[in-house]
Amino acid sequence: MNTEDDKQTVLSTLPKDLPLDFLKTITDQFSDNRVIGKGAFGTVYTGTMPDGQTIAVKKLAENAPIARDKIFNNEVQNIMAYRHENIVKLVGFCHEGQKKVVLNNGRYIVADVYEGLLCYEYLPKGSLQKNLFDKPINMAWDTRFKIIKGICDGLLFLHRIPIIHMDLKPQNILLANNMTPKIADFGLSRLFGQEQTRANTQNVVGSYGYIAPEYLYRGEISTQSDIYSLGLLIIETTTGEKNTPKQNEPSAREFIEREVTVCIEIGLECVDIDRKKRPSIESIVERLGRCCANLTMDGIEMDRDNPFV
Structure with missing residues (x-):
């Protein structure tokens, strides 16, 4: 008999490295209505998968107390490979660059700006x-x-x-x-x-x-x-x-x-x-x-x- 964990979902068939456009779609373009938490390191949104499953998507803040790339690497390196009942499960991530106009030394330039996003199991009871x-x-x-x-x-x-x-x-x-x-x-x-x-x-x-x-x-x-x-x-x-x-x-x-x-x-x-x-x-x-x-x-x-x- 299959357990709940054995059942195949849309999420289980996706690669761990998820496309930014996909995460935008399932969060309604990171809508304020999807926000379930905010902190110094980013904002957390609910994302609804095509099969109805809900996940939590954290969009890392640009002005976090430590570098966004360091936060991203810490999360992915330190919990992606580990599974324990009392550790939140990281189910996917996204580190994708986009062309953006940014101010650099008093001039506006077009640069590649990388977004860092982390996807976790959704826990409706909250913190x-x-x-x-x-x-x-x-x-x-x-x-x-x-x-x-x-x-x-x-x-x-x-x-x-x-x-x-x-x-x-x-x-x-x-x-x-x-x-x-x-x-x-x-x-x-x-x-x-x-x-x-x-x-x-x-x-x-x-x-x-x-x-x-x-x-x-x-x-x-x-x-x-x-x-x-x-x-x-x-x-x-x-x-x-x-x-x-x-x-x-x-x-x-x-x-x-x-x-x-x-x-x-x-x-x-x-x-x-x-x-x-x-x-x-x-x-x-x-x-x-x-x-x-x-x-x-x-x-x-x-x-x-x-x-x-």
Whole structure:
């Protein structure tokens, strides 16, 4: 029996390098009505394939904080070849030049200007930012814990390559229909050599509030840079919404409080000012796994759909 992934779609028959005219057509010439997100690195549109399938098309900005070609290369190099449940899937790209009239040294000239576009699977639930803060939903703890664990599993996969994401934040975590989190936006990511553990840069770019202090002040890059951002994500996902425990379910509340405590402890360890004291992603995933296992071992019964209401 064929699974959903085995079914052939129009998208699966296309080359990965998609024509610019095709992407213009499926986004109605990059219509404002198709916009689903905007950021420093570009604008994201919905694109409708000939068979009705929806994809997300990111048109990279000309005035991004780092060069558009570098963003494009980072995205294609660092996620095109990799598949993981908690990493957003890149399904195509376009790097095509067009003749344009541009101002150069006070004179208008005709030049080849290259557009950079990236095509991803479409995730209609949107970002974690939207679901936690912009238009908050009543998110049960079971869902929050699933999101935290999924982000950690995705980051473990990246760090084992090793790829450093460098821009983990709620806006860059997308949610599938079943609330499975997917790490997105690899424009700032770094691919390290197998023996490389640290790097330095003088060009510090990222989202203030989520940047590790050693990167912000000294330009030091390592897997622990991501761990700092992860800690903030864990804390925000855990505490983003106030809920009132049921008075008649002490066992359920006890288990939830245990999970919450573990997540907050991990989050606080991740944001330690000393990068050497931050936990590895392996130890984080292991601790979350042990927390899940305790549910079965303890035989605790609870309403996992909405334990707080």
